[in-house]
Amino acid sequence: MECRDAQFYLRLRRHTTDELGPDVAGTLEGHLAICPACAADGRAAVSFDRALTAAMRAVPVPSGLREKLFTQAASAQGAVLRHKLYRTGGLVTAAVLLIGIGFGVFSSTRPKADSELLTRTATDQANDPAGSVGRFLAAKKLPDRLPMPFDYDLLVHVGTDEVQGQQVPVVVFRSSNGDSGFAKVYIFKSDSRFDLRGLQDAQGSHARAQVLVGQDKFRGATYVFVHTGRDLKPFLLNRNGGGNPA
Amino acid sequence: MPSGGLHHLIDAHYEALYRYAYRLSGSAADAEDLTQETFGKALARLPQLREPDRARAWLFRILRNLYLHKVRDQKRHKVVPLDAVGDLADRDTDQEMPEIDPAKLQQALNELDEAFRTPIILFYFEEFSYRDIAEQMDLPIGTVMSRLARGKAYLRNRLAPEHGTDNDPDGTGPRHEKAAPGPKKVTDGVP
DSSP, X not given: OOHHHHHHHHHHOOSSSOOSOHXXXXXXXXXXXXXXXXXXHHHHHHHXXXXXXXXXXXXXXXXXXXHHHHHHHHHHHXXXXXXXXXXXXXXXXXXXXXHHHHHHHHHHHSOOOOHHHHHHHHHHHHHOHHHHHHHHHHHTTSOSSOSSOBOGGGEEEEEEEEETTEEEEEEEEEOTTSSSOEEEEEEEETTOOOOHHHHHHHTOTTOEEEEEEOXXXXXXXXXXXXXXXXXXXXXXXXXXXXXXOO | OOTTHHHHHHHHHHHHHXXXXXXXXXXXHHHHHHHHHHHHHHHHHGGGOOOGGGHHHHHHHHHHHHHHHHXXXXXXXXXXXXXXXXXXXXXXXXXXXXXXXXXXXXXXXXHSOHHHHHHHHHHHHTOSOHHHHHHHHTOOHHHHHHHHHHHHHHHHHHHXXXXXXXXXXXXXXXXXXXXXXXXXXXXXXXO
């Protein structure tokens, strides 16, 4: 190594962690061992670095700086947290509002169940089944009773069913035999059309269907009896009498 | 990093950051502002700190960027052009260097362009390797070493007893600088 190179490397040599690498450091040390001028330069460089390092670090840190920084950090973190809180709060509020609006729209468009009416109807049906059927039919502008002497103690349901695309009043009785038999009486207005076969098939293969066109007091209505069993006897008051529509 | 991370960072690094800021700016007020702004920025960017071991270098980099942003449009002072300064100082200095007055050091640093001042400061804190300094400044490591050599040569000439303020009353920089050429193989800064 020449003196010129040695002087250059002396400027870059660090005295705590040598980053020149073992090759350069070794060659430099070898040169310093045989060159008094460069060795003197090396000592001077060490001395200069030591003095400069001490001076460089001799900066008094203001005593209140740490507290200022902590206060600033707390304030900044508080602002960040508040920002997050506001954003989260805003999102929650928006979600609640949306849910509320959605629920409101759903509630206002949904058909309301009139629980009082339902209770009154059920009570009425239980206390006076024949009367409740009569009032129901009259409300539908139909003869206010059925053309057969049904046992109203066997009444199960009175209401409307959708039959072949039209809402048709229906009265349903259960069988007195204790089996799962039923009799449904559909009451069509005389001017309405229906498919008897389709109506029978819709009730199951074991069901029978009979049609009675209303006369006299029952004029204006056509009754379709769909029932299980051979006839309607299990559903009538006088079960020993005739089981077919008159 | 957890929310308490910033407090930990402050405790671990605020003194070094303040000293660095002071040596960069030459002003206690600017140094305090820079330190505070650095931690302000650090809080906002804390999630970006993937390697806590690199926190020191990360904070120093933030501080330097803030400083550069501040002085970008300011011609704060006349800087000494180092184009004419060689890598080497005089050779007749085989003597123990006396204590350096920190104020004189700051005066000399203020005269240096930031491109030379920053590597000198980071070097003498002895916390940054050449590679760390190169990363801080986005420079090739050879350029950093070259600037260091030239900056050190200037400071040595400026602060050596025979070249003190008494010998440099106009403060225009060293008069005894020798434009001694470095080794040919390192003219681009790469040894």
